[in-house]
Amino acid sequence: TSRAGVGGASEERQAMKAHVSIILPVHNAEPWLDECLRSVLQQDFEGTMELSVFNDASKDKSGAIIEKWRVKLEDSGVHVIIGGHDSPSPRGVGYSKNQAVAQSSGSYLCFLDSDDVMMPQRVRLQHEAAVQHPSSIIGCRVRRDPPNSTERYTRWINQLTPEQLLTQVFTSNGPTVIMPSWFCSRAWFSHVGPFDEGGQGVPEDLLFFYEHLRKGGGVIRVDQSLLLYRHHPQAATHSILETTIWTHRVRFLEERALPRWAAFTIWNAGKQGRRLYRSLTATSKRKVVAFCDVDENKIRKGFYCHEDSEERPKPRIPILHFRAAQPPFVICVKLDLTGGAFEDNLRSLHLQEGQDFLHFS
Numbered sequence: 001t002s003r004a005g006v007g008g009a010s011e012e013r014q015a016m017k018a019h020v021s022i023i024l025p026v027h028n029a030e031p032w033l034d035e036c037l038r039s040v041l042q043q044d045f046e047g048t049m050e051l052s053v054f055n056d057a058s059k060d061k062s063g064a065i066i067e068k069w070r071v072k073l074e075d076s077g078v079h080v081i082i083g084g085h086d087s088p089s090p091r092g093v094g095y096s097k098n099q100a101v102a103q104s105s106g107s108y109l110c111f112l113d114s115d116d117v118m119m120p121q122r123v124r125l126q127h128e129a130a131v132q133h134p135s136s137i138i139g140c141r142v143r144r145d146p147p148n149s150t151e152r153y154t155r156w157i158n159q160l161t162p163e164q165l166l167t168q169v170f171t172s173n174g175p176t177v178i179m180p181s182w183f184c185s186r187a188w189f190s191h192v193g194p195f196d197e198g199g200q201g202v203p204e205d206l207l208f209f210y211e212h213l214r215k216g217g218g219v220i221r222v223d224q225s226l227l228l229y230r231h232h233p234q235a236a237t238h239s240i241l242e243t244t245i246w247t248h249r250v251r252f253l254e255e256r257a258l259p260r261w262a263a264f265t266i267w268n269a270g271k272q273g274r275r276l277y278r279s280l281t282a283t284s285k286r287k288v289v290a291f292c293d294v295d296e297n298k299i300r301k302g303f304y305c306h307e308d309s310e311e312r313p314k315p316r317i318p319i320l321h322f323r324a325a326q327p328p329f330v331i332c333v334k335l336d337l338t339g340g341a342f343e344d345n346l347r348s349l350h351l352q353e354g355q356d357f358l359h360f361s
Contacts, residue, residue: 020047020050020127021110021186022049024054025097026056026062027090028058033114036115037069037073041078042120049077053082055083056085057085063084083099083100092204097195108186112180117227117230118228127183130184130185133218134187136184137177140227142181144231149231153173157177165177170257171335172361174205174245176219192215195208196208201244207248250279267291268292272333290319292322299321302319328357330360331359333361335359
């Protein structure tokens with residue numbers, strides 16, 4: 001059920017298409033919703049803004065909180081569209097975002113999660129960037145709450161270089177700008193989207209991000225912290241199986257990166273490197289000329305034998321010291337974990353990321 005605003009002023013506003021639609025899916029967000037909606041009210045953007053909420057079968061007081069803020073937002077010139085359903089179970093975040101986009105009208109879309117809080121300049125600064133980059137997803141730096149949760153991930157999000165926003169798209173961290181910070185034109189969203197509606201267990205933002213890159217989209221980050229990004233264990237993110245994401249990542253690597261290379265080396269002769277090798281198609285496996293590592297025990301073994309292989313003789317892949325190995329490398333070593341030792345080794349080879357190596361970890 002959608003309800004448009006009441007009264008003459010809001011009808012006039014509706015006739016003028018908003019510049020920016022804030023896209024807000026809601027499911028049982030009662031503890032955070034006040035702060036989230038207050039941050040919409042406090043935006044310093046001078047253009048016209050609308051808020052498009054889709055309430056996905058919330059069973060708590062989310063609906064009442066949205067109604068309360070609708071009045072305040074409409075009074076300050078922000079048109080509010082409320083959609084939703086009250087079936088026994090939620091349809092999922094992909095469906096909710098698609099519905100919120102469909103019922104909105106703005107030329108630009110600003111995605112927001114109901115447990116996050118925008119800084120007042122978010123819409124203004126990301127809108128400026130999106131006008132300059134019509135086929136890009138615009139992200140921003142984020143502040144984590146609580147501050148000590150997922151420190152490595154937060155550092156990664158905030159410190160990737162402009163080039164790495166496009167080269168580090170294969171890692172287990174997922175999109176190089178996080179979905180609750182996305183901002184893009186409606187035209188580009190329609191060209192790429194919609195989100196997958198498979199529901200729980202589907203990494204809909206990752207799949208959308210991959211499709212965006214396939215279509216030649218750019219990735220831009222506004223280098224200011226524009227979002228308070230909350231971490232809590234019951235987040236939907238945590239319900240997606242690691243193996244599901246792994247499979248999508250391997251497929252994307254094989255589609256986007258490996259065709260450029262006639263041969264490559266997997267950097268890590270341990271569990272993750274071997275797992276990548278085993279996950280590859282037969283064609284990709286044949287391109288693996290070596291594993292490389294720093295672990296003397298693994299190097300001393302001399303080779304890795306793929307026991308489950310159908311091929312006869314079974315492939316034996318050499319294990320080399322990284323200094324003896326040939327680029328290009330697919331790197332399966334976790335970043336930011338070894339006190340800089342791995343990063344120093346990699347830097348010492350003077351290779352170009354994206355060209356001579358890619359991170360897959």
